[in-house]
Amino acid sequence: MSRIEQNYRAAKELYADLGVNTDEALEILRNTPVSVHCWQIDDLTGFENPNAVLSGGIAAFGNAPGKPKSKSEFIQNLDQALNLIPGKNKLALHAVYLENNGKKVERNEIRPEHFTGWVEYAKKRNIGLDFNPTYFSHPMAESGFTLASRDEGVRGFWIEHGKRCREIGAYFGKELGQVCVTNHWIGDGYKDHTIDKVSPRLRLKDSLDKIFEKPISREFCVDSVESKLFGLGSESYVPGSHEFYTNYVMTHQNCILCMDAGHFHPTETVSSKISSYLAFDQELMLHVSRPVRWDSDHVVMLDDETKAIMEEIVRCHALDRVHIGLDFFDASINRIAATVIGARNAKKALLLALLQPTEELVRAELEDDFTKRLALSEEMKMMPFGLVWDMFCEQEGKPTEDWLTRIQY
Ligand SMILES: C[C@H](O)[C@H](O)[C@@H](O)C(=O)CO
Numbered sequence: 001m002s003r004i005e006q007n008y009r010a011a012k013e014l015y016a017d018l019g020v021n022t023d024e025a026l027e028i029l030r031n032t033p034v035s036v037h038c039w040q041i042d043d044l045t046g047f048e049n050p051n052a053v054l055s056g057g058i059a060a061f062g063n064a065p066g067k068p069k070s071k072s073e074f075i076q077n078l079d080q081a082l083n084l085i086p087g088k089n090k091l092a093l094h095a096v097y098l099e100n101n102g103k104k105v106e107r108n109e110i111r112p113e114h115f116t117g118w119v120e121y122a123k124k125r126n127i128g129l130d131f132n133p134t135y136f137s138h139p140m141a142e143s144g145f146t147l148a149s150r151d152e153g154v155r156g157f158w159i160e161h162g163k164r165c166r167e168i169g170a171y172f173g174k175e176l177g178q179v180c181v182t183n184h185w186i187g188d189g190y191k192d193h194t195i196d197k198v199s200p201r202l203r204l205k206d207s208l209d210k211i212f213e214k215p216i217s218r219e220f221c222v223d224s225v226e227s228k229l230f231g232l233g234s235e236s237y238v239p240g241s242h243e244f245y246t247n248y249v250m251t252h253q254n255c256i257l258c259m260d261a262g263h264f265h266p267t268e269t270v271s272s273k274i275s276s277y278l279a280f281d282q283e284l285m286l287h288v289s290r291p292v293r294w295d296s297d298h299v300v301m302l303d304d305e306t307k308a309i310m311e312e313i314v315r316c317h318a319l320d321r322v323h324i325g326l327d328f329f330d331a332s333i334n335r336i337a338a339t340v341i342g343a344r345n346a347k348k349a350l351l352l353a354l355l356q357p358t359e360e361l362v363r364a365e366l367e368d369d370f371t372k373r374l375a376l377s378e379e380m381k382m383m384p385f386g387l388v389w390d391m392f393c394e395q396e397g398k399p400t401e402d403w404l405t406r407i408q409y
């Protein structure tokens, strides 16, 4: 018996003493998809234009060597990352990762045929795809407004982009037999003190209505709308706020809310919001990220908020209603390793949640035994979950703690 198996047996017994079935936890973990975003690999440069500069309220800071210089290098690096992430994964793409074969394809002209290579890639890896329209890093977004723009031409351009992206999402879903979450985020907003805050919101609402007008089967594509408090250059006012999109999804059946861990006031947490949406039967998309003082998109750590997010999903029995996606881009460390660290941490947090004696904790709460609730919650922190994680990696044929040695950097 290997050392990992021996350790797992010991851990399994300890967890069983507390009523936790580690085999069941591993089975759920193995089958819960985490959507790994492709854009940590190249700082969101994409293939549309190799000289593209990221703009529109987000930025990747750092100059670590190893940024891919070609599409083939990008794929090699992505492969390296995906090969080191155990369990079921999806891959999240942005529209700028289209294959245009050197020809200019405008954002309002993209079609499924520009993504056939990605479908082949996903089929080969047996993974699903998620999608994101790219409403930024483009001259038509230079005014700081896209879907909420006063300019009919600008709005029309981006509405068409949104519509086409939904078709691409549906194409992914049909081809891969797995729903594609098509997530719409815009960087619209004002840097300073804003007088008329309602008109841009009314225009955004109207643009979204037009984008989502055509019914698309939810079996193939589910659209999500991602809120944000502020961005670089939109510090004072963002029309696509949390309240705006909460109201939008409550009154429009054809899309769901996406919450990004970095898009709220510094003391607000996504984990504390999840159950409120579930109470109203809402399906959710999450962007698991790590804000450091602002929406800094640091690599996800196994920190308290990431653990709390996964606990909420598990405790609310909502693994089938909450889509877990990642969103970070740190150019100051090796980009392949960054992708792996963040994805593995999200999965470790999910495993920790699955290894909790949830029923026992709920029982203590129902019996008003708050002493036991706290004591047991705290004791769980001392349990050897790392030994269960190692077993997961072994079962999945992935390296345990020495995965970094597999990356050349
Ligand atoms: C690249 C992503 O679409 C983007 O990060 C968005 O999801 C976001 O979080 C913007 O702050």
Ligand SMILES: [Mn+2]
Pocket: 185, 226, 260, 287, 327
């Ligand atoms: Mn996000």
